[in-house]
Amino acid sequence: MSEQVIDLKKRRFLTNATSVVGAVGVGFVLVPFLSSWMPSARAKAAGAPIDVNITKLEPGQLVRVLWRKKPVWIFRRDAQALANLKTLDGDLADPNSTGNSKTNQPTYITENHRAIKAEIAVIVGICTHLGCSPTYRPELGAADLGGDSWKGGFYCPCHGSKFDLAGRVYSGVPAPTNLVIPPYHFVSDSLIQIGVDPTTSAS
Template sequence: MMLGSAKLVAASAVRVLILKFIYTMSASADVLALGTVEVNLAAIPLGQTATIKWRGKPVMIRHRTPDEIEAARRDDNASLRDPEADSSRVVDPEWLVVIGVCTHLGCVPIAHAGDWGGFFCPCHGSHYDVSGRVRKGPAPLNLEVPKYTFTEEGKLIIG
């Protein structure tokens, strides 16, 4: 009886230690709060790009003009290093949402610059089009598109 009780107490202590160790690895409340960001799209004029911070990275939200949307769709069949249709990169064609980190070495590209009028990375010269697809330079992949959804009129939730 005494040996069984000692084993039960020891097993309970080990269980508590394991659970405490696991809980220390879970995200804290302040980190979880940064998991999503809500953006008011009414503050971004047509043809402009806003940059916000999400999970420590810049996210570029571009309010595309009809000409930019048409140019992005027209280039769907172009010879691209990382082929991806514009329709698969956007939920609403009017809004492009990409993580503003160059896929070459992690610099932050400049919006409305470069040979295709999309994004230009000043570090090593990668050019991206108005859909965030790499067109020229050393970058191997397109700009990453984060998970996002549109809620009520004029709101965007990233994350």
Template sequence: MKDISDFTRRDFLSLSAALTGGAGLVFTSTPFVASFKPSARALALGSPIEVDISKVEPGAMIKVEWRGRAVMVLHRTEEMLTKLSIVDSLLADPDSQQSEQPTYVDSNHRSIKPEILVVEAVCTHLGCVPIPRFDVGPSDLGSEWPGGFYCPCHGSKFDLAGRVYSGVPAPTNLKVPPYSFIDNNILVVGSEEGLV
């Protein structure tokens, strides 16, 4: 009889030790598992942002930050839109066949609404920030320059739809991020839901 009580006690002690060890493992591993979740800051960086474009006059541009990158929002004038077809022969990819852009944007205007252009302000050559050069025929860009974006790092040029010119270092057009419109005045960068 003594053997049976020793056996039962041994089983009880083994089971108790296993449960205590398992509970200790759960308590010590919980912080490590929790550290794999993105922080509130990381979630905020990847979240869609709302941009009020009601005060952006035709011909004006604003920059916003989304996912740590600058995004340019340009309110194009009728004159700017007319210039888009004039420069097609000078562009490397006028039909935006090699571009990173959502399928729902028009390939000529590279936008949902022709007058509103939304592109990332990151040159596709080495990641510099292109600057807006909407002035026509400046001395440093030549008399034929119709306006667009210019990368000061290595001289890449983009038209008013963010399409890259031929013969410049940048290999592709400026990237169009996913975006949508809530209404005529609110643009959401980073979300494809809503009024398109």
């Protein structure tokens, strides 16, 4: 009688232990299977759109975000900065982005401010020469960048390329083309989505 009780206890123990080990084994199989349904970090970095809230973006202020592993600048230009853009055509290599720079911007970007909304610029912050990241130099008349002729823009410290506040390249510098404008659209007045072409967006 006592032997049967002991055997039943052993049997229950072995049954429970087997169940636990089986459940753990199923978990090890199931976790990678379920995680395979989720997009990897690499897939997200490859092109997933990002949303940027610009509610608090002040005139002259620039914010940097990362999209497709590239820095993207978003900044607000005031009325003076926009007016200055129209005076720079003679200093620029391709002021209307009609030459080699044409492929560096979406087809819906047509004006010399190179933006959907004139006051909000969205530009990939990578120099078109050798891929350095230019510095933001919004101050007017910077002595080291041309004095009175400098109306604000970007300066690449690697090899001296200069760009205006629309990302248009100056003449006589190493960079061959204007900075790239990524695909983007306004979800609302205060929210920009980078990585989505508005001509194909359902928004």
